[in-house]
Amino acid sequence: MPAAASPDGQATVIRRTSYGIPHIKAADYRGLGLGAGYAFAEDNACALADIAVTLAGERSRWHGPGATTLSGDNNLVSDLYHQRVNQSRVIERLLAAPNGPSRQARDLMRGYADGYNRHLAGTGGSTDVTCRGAQWVRPLTEIDMWRRVYQVATFEGGESAPGNLVTAQPPGSPVPPATPVARPGDVGSNAIGLGKAATAGRTGMVLGNPHFLWQDDFRFYQQHLTIPGELNVSGAGMAGAPFVLIGHNDRMAWSHTTSDAEVTTLSKLALVPGDPTSYVVDGQAHRMTSEQVTVAARQPDGSVRPVTRTLYRTPEGPLYELPGPGEWTDSTAYVFRDANADNLRLVDQWLAIARSGNVQDVHASLKRHQGLPWVNTVAADSTGAAYYADIQVVPHVTDELRARCAAGPQIGRLVLDGSRSSCGWGSDPDAVVPGRLGPGRLPSLVRHDHVSNMNNSPWLANPAQPLTGYPSIVGDVGTERSPRTRLGLDMIADRLDGSDGLGAPGFTLPALQASMLGxxxxxxxxxxxxxxxxxxxxxxxxxxxxxxxxxxxxxxxxxxxxxxxxxxxxxxxxxxxxxxxxxxxxxxxxxxxxxxxxxxxxxxxxxxxxxxxxxxxxxxxxxxxxxxxxxxxxxxxxxxxxxxxxxxxxxxxxxxFNVINGPYGRVPVSQAPDIRHGSSFVMAAELTRSGPRMRSILIHGQSVNKASPHHTDQARLYARKQWVTGLFTETEIARDPRLAVRVLR
Structure with a gap:
């Protein structure tokens, strides 16, 4: 079949191999996005349409204000939160800034929207009957895609607390404080990086084991992205995102874990007596800024009516309220500050990681972009070097500032004194963005045996060389590790001395897989x-x-x-x-x-x-x-x-170590609903001198569509403790017995 031309005059080819994994090859980033968006839409068009409705603040319009999102937030709360973000035009400002996303990143996101739209146009809306013909399914724009990026950036920030932000009201307001939303516990990951001293093949290996959501907007999706001579990366990305978050190229593999660092703070305001919307800083009174946020809400009779709420903010951020200790009173209020509230750098950050040839390149990219939100990095390369770093976006709060400015009990987040300007975030000369800790203050480590993180602080990334000296906002030192962290360290030690029953000492790819699923x-x-x-x-x-x-x-x-x-x-x-x-x-x-x-x-x-x-x-x-x-x-x-x-x-x-969290708590149950969270994309990668060898399981499958063959195929594989063999080279892909090829014009 001759290659048909894509919009830029080159071919975009989608090759599907076993378990529905798409291998997308294009001449440039626009074409790569086109293929990635089309492939994702084939599997999850309704899911991405639903994400777009959420991020546009339109859930109440289409589904009613009393219903909830997949994460459990009330639709009206979700809409008010996202509409507030949208009318602030923060995303448009960041895109237009001189240091905004690169042309490659912009082209990738534009292409992704084009690919999704191409699929919708070709299928008359969607092949998934759950949304086929629905009015809320529409073509997407580049801004829709950047809203998704911003949502990922603020996942541990504003996105984690919409109710606290849109119900924050002065005393006497009829709006009740937010009701806490029960979210899956232990959201995090395991990651192990192995160097040549720990592996039988004297090379690098990585185990990536994110514990993430199975039935939410934040599912993983597996993909292989190639621009010849420019990019060749395979792994998993977030649903609706055309880049790989956890994966490998020909010489390096990496994974992430949720960091112990605090990425948000609260400022405790002293209010002007008799005026709960004015506050005092350094003895001077200031008025809060009020914002009118309006969303459309469908009524029981089918009519749609506007709902308006007045929300408040200061130059530092929006007001925040927590029932009980964090309530807005006549004398006190709290301001929420998210270190990732101006972060669209993550797309260029993950592209730079994907192009890295070794762990030194990874380290340099983290310092250059400082775009990772709320995660640690674990990597290894074909030279046998293993790497750990918590170089990400962290508020510039030194221990001295924390000791001087901590204001009362910590209500789930660090609370600083907002009545003194000297208690605001500081800055470092090497920080990419003012107000954040520079890379020089953040921990990193290169070893030739092993590094790991299981969501505790950086301290014991390798027990033989404990990391210290970083600010306490990054994590603690000298404290008890979680049982999961200790088991992970046990698994490494037992493999290195051969006491785990998996053969001679040292890691092989089969031994790494067996340890993971032990x-x-x-x-x-x-x-x-x-x-x-x-x-x-x-x-x-x-x-x-x-x-x-x-x-x-x-x-x-x-x-x-x-x-x-x-x-x-x-x-x-x-x-x-x-x-x-x-x-x-x-x-x-x-x-x-x-x-x-x-x-x-x-x-x-x-x-x-x-x-x-x-x-x-x-x-x-x-x-x-x-x-x-x-x-x-x-x-x-x-x-x-x-x-x-x-x-x-x-x-x-x-x-x-292999975390599976069911939707049950302390009460015994005889039957439980489907798993909602836990080990999701599991990757074991070996960087041999002749190329990468990778095994993976995307346990919840590529598609949310229950009618898709790729909804449960890998869950059945996982139940049998079997893995998908990674296909990376042209020869490997061409030999797959289930290969299917699509060329996009």
């Missing part, structure tokens, strides 16, 4: 046997209400359980252990050996099974199962499914 559970390893011994010796335990409880069945379930997050018959007891932990196992007396800063990777350890509190918690858990009518030996399969497929893995709080 489903070890640290708290079970540290205490299941001891807990079983106690309950076998005490078949009746006393609950917190003083009643005696027969615990023999639960004890037998834990004795038979293998102590992992596997599914099937061997999982009976796993769910009881999880609920037992949530119901009170954890506490100051949980461990026999307490945390020791001199041995942070191995302490605390050994669960204190004989503790009266842990015995009582065991009895209470048995009672909770009985009250719910749920057997104590409920198989994990029953409560951990996706489209009816049993999903192995377990919670990070239990000390599991």
């Amino acid at each position: 489903n070890r559970n640290l708290t079970a390893e540290q205490g299941r046997v001891a807990i079983v011994a106690v309950c076998q010796a005490n078949p009746t335990l006393t609950a917190s209400d003083g009643s005696p409880v027969d615990v023999r069945a639960a004890c037998a379930a834990l004795a038979a359980w293998d102590g992992t997050g596997e599914t099937g018959e061997r999982s009976r007891g796993a769910y009881f252990w999880r609920v037992y932990g949530n119901n009170g196992m954890r506490g100051p007396d949980m461990w026999l050996v307490p945390f020791d800063v001199a041995d942070p990777a191995r302490t605390p350890r050994d669960i204190n099974a004989g503790s009266p509190r842990l015995k009582q918690a065991f009895a209470d858990t048995v009672k909770a199962f009985a009250a719910a009518g749920v057997p104590v030996d409920l198989p994990l399969d029953t409560v951990q499914q996706y489209a009816g497929i049993p999903i192995h893995g377990c919670n990070g709080a239990e000390g599991c």
Whole structure:
């Protein structure tokens, strides 16, 4: 077939291989975006249309103000938040700035919108019946795409607190403070970078294991993007984004984890007596700026009416309100400041990472763009160097400023004194944007054995060379690590000395894959046997209400359980252990050996099974199962499914590396809805001297469309602990038995 011309006179080719993975090849960034947008629309046109409605502040118009977004926010709250962003024209200003996104980035986003629109035009709206013919499905513009970029940038900032921002009102307002939205816990990731001293092949390897959303706007999507001689990168990006966030090229691989750094602060304002919309700074009174924000809302009778709310801000940012300690009173109010509120640099940042030939290039790109929002970076290259950095966008709050300006209790975010101008963010000469910490203050590390991060601070990226000296807003030092972090460090150490049963010491690609899906559970390893011994010796335990409880069945379930997050018959007891932990196992007396800063990777350890509190918690858990009518030996399969497929893995709080979080809390359940969050895109990459070798699983699949063959195909693969072999070279792609080619004009 002859190559047809695309808008720039060159061909854009989409080659689909097994599991629906698109390999897009184009002559330039506009063509690359065209192919990426078209391919994504084939799989997820309705999802991107819905994202566009959200970011345009039009959910109430089309779906009613009382409904909710996929993340659980009220539609009216979501619309007011996004419409406020849109009418501020912050995105347009950033695009027009002299230091705004590059031409390549702009072309990529324009092309993506073109590709999506091309698909809609060719299918009459969408091939997905869930939105086919819907009025809210429309062609997209470049601004729609940059709104999506801005949403990703502010995911841990304004995007995480829309209710707190649009319900912030002076005392006496009829608008109630925001009701907290229950969001998935443990949003984060694991990442391991391995150097030549840790690998059997004396080269670099990366394990990327983001724990992200399965049924939200922030799903991952796998893609391979190529501009010959310019860019060749394979991995996963965020839905609706034409760039790779976690992936590899021919010589380097990288991943990210959610950083422990605080990317927002609150300023506590002292208000002018008798005027709750005026505040005092350095003894001078200032008036807040009021903003009229109007959105359209569909009424029960089908009519559409405007809803207007007056919102307030200061030059630092919008007003913020939290019920209870963070309420707007006659004397106090709070201002929200997001370090990523002016960040569109992330597109050029991820393009620069994708073009990096080694970890030194990655480091240089992070310093040059300083565009990563809220994430750490872990990488390795074909020379056998491993790299960790938390070089991202962080408010310039030194420890001296924090000590001098911290204002009262921290209400989920760092609170600074807003009545003194000297308590504002400072700046560094090497910072790309004023008010942020410069790269020179942020931690990084190059090793030839290993680096890792499992969402704790940078301190133990490698226990042999602890990172210190960074401001506390980046993270702490010398404190207890989470059970998940400790298990990750155990997995590395056990592989390096060969004690994990996976063969000779040192990482190979199969050993890295097996470690990832081993489903070890640290708290079970540290205490299941001891807990079983106690309950076998005490078949009746006393609950917190003083009643005696027969615990023999639960004890037998834990004795038979293998102590992992596997599914099937061997999982009976796993769910009881999880609920037992949530119901009170954890506490100051949980461990026999307490945390020791001199041995942070191995302490605390050994669960204190004989503790009266842990015995009582065991009895209470048995009672909770009985009250719910749920057997104590409920198989994990029953409560951990996706489209009816049993999903192995377990919670990070239990000390599991392969995190799977179900939508249930402390109460036992007999049946749970689909998994909503956890291990999502899993990538094991080896950078050999002859090219990359990669294995991956996008567990929730490429498509949200339940009718698509790529909705559950990889979930079934994951359930069998099988992986997709990465296809990177032209020869590998051409040999795929399911290859399908489309050329876009």
